[in-house]
Amino acid sequence: MESIQAIKQRFGIIGNNAALNRAIEKAIQVAPTDISVLVTGESGVGKESIPKIIHSLSHRKHGKYIAVNCGAIPEGTIDSELFGHEKGAFTGATQTRNGYFEVADNGTIFLDEVGELPLTTQVRLLRVLENGEFIKVGSSKVQKTNVRIVAATNVNMFEAIKKGKFREDLYYRLSTVEIHLPPLRARKDDIHLLFRKFASDFAMKYKMPSIRLNEEATEMLVKYRWSGNIRQLRNVAEQISVLEENRTVTAEKLRQYLPNNTGNLPAVIEKEKSDSDFSSEREILYKVLFDMKSDLNDLKKLTMELMQHGVSQKVKDENESLIQKIYGDDETEEFFHEEEETTPPVKLLSIPPEVSVMNEEDKYHFAEDVEEEETLSLHDKELELIKKALERNKGKRKAAAKELGISERTLYRKIKQFDL
Secondary structure, three states: OOOHHHHHHHHOOOOOOHHHHHHHHHHHHHOOOOOOEEEEOOOOOOOOHHHHHHHHOOOOOOOOEEEEEHHHOOOOOHHHHHHOEOOOOOOOOOOOEOOHHHHOOOOEEEEEOHHHOOHHHHHHHHHHHHHOEEEOEOOOOEEEOOOEEEEEEOOOHHHHHHOOOOOHHHHHHHOOEEEEOOOHHHOHHHHHHHHHHHHHHHHHHHOOOOOEEOHHHHHHHHHOOOOOHHHHHHHHHHHHHHHOOOOEEOHHHHHOOOOOOOOOOOOOOOOOOOHHHHHHHHHHHHHHHHHHHHHHHHHHHHHHHHHHHOOOHHHHHHHHHHHHHHHOOOOOHHHHOOOOOOOOOOOOOOOOOOOOOOOHHHHHHHHHHHHHHOOOOHHHHHHHHHHHHHHHOOOOHHHHHHHHOOOHHHHHHHHHHHOO
16 A cells, blocks of 8 residues: 655645645555545635546556536536436437446446536436446436446535535445645645745746745745645646746735735634524514404403493593504603693593493494494594593693603694594
């Protein structure tokens, strides 16, 4: 078995980070077996190196190695690319085509960006993983394949499963062994080493002296948050190698090549609104509507009691909290706060203060009136309550407002609104 250092030299892997070494070690250990491997890590960390290591150290090393970028193939053709199709299976299928799983028989397939696979393709892939069977598009014949699958993704698979974008059973079939590659910002000691390697490669490629960073520029390079990881670092090294005439790069020059230089600050990620958020909002809305219905029923009940017995102290107490909920408090109550009412009392239509004792026939008619009252709007019931309160207090707004449990200003506004 080859050592980690020998594997690094063979595949051009630079760095001595402990997490990186552990990932390579796991790849070496699983290579002789046929178990499925899932490589995880951010975009640009070099995930494509792991399946190459696994294939080269396995008993399949003399078979085909095919790398497929699942995110780059259109959804309508990915099944044909992976599993093949029969002639006439769809428009443009002028001849039979063998898919990657047929071509790579006894070899290895690397499925990069496997999290981008459509759900229908995921079902087909699950069948291959479980029993090595697949069916070409447009065919009914089951075919066998002996392929080892190594997959890679930069998405959070548990989030994708939760949102229904990735099958949970497929995830566990793919990730028999999971190998995680750390982001470049977690490998600070390796950043300058990688930059020097890239600078040397581009100097040879473009036949020019290699660039160097001064001390301040090196410190800036190491502290920078490389969101694009190794791919971004390589891109910056190539730009500087081509564009800078002075081969010693200062921190000020380097800053021009680092977009959005936020240093090592944490990235702000906006939380997406999930379907569960909408469900909770619906539940809140339903609760508010039910509460409103309950309040209206209580108001109807109080109105009937007022019509039958007048305003007792108990009814006043119950009425106060309900009226307060409907009208609310007014912070500018002092505007109308006076010792005595200065405006003349409001004249109302004459309404008997109490309901007289009724005989059986009157009770029958009263029941009909109550049924009619049930259909009145909230506006009418508010008007009725205010009229009775003003009449009982001989038009005194202050006393009427106290009885209703609202501020004088709110009562004054209601009087104007109802044109009493």
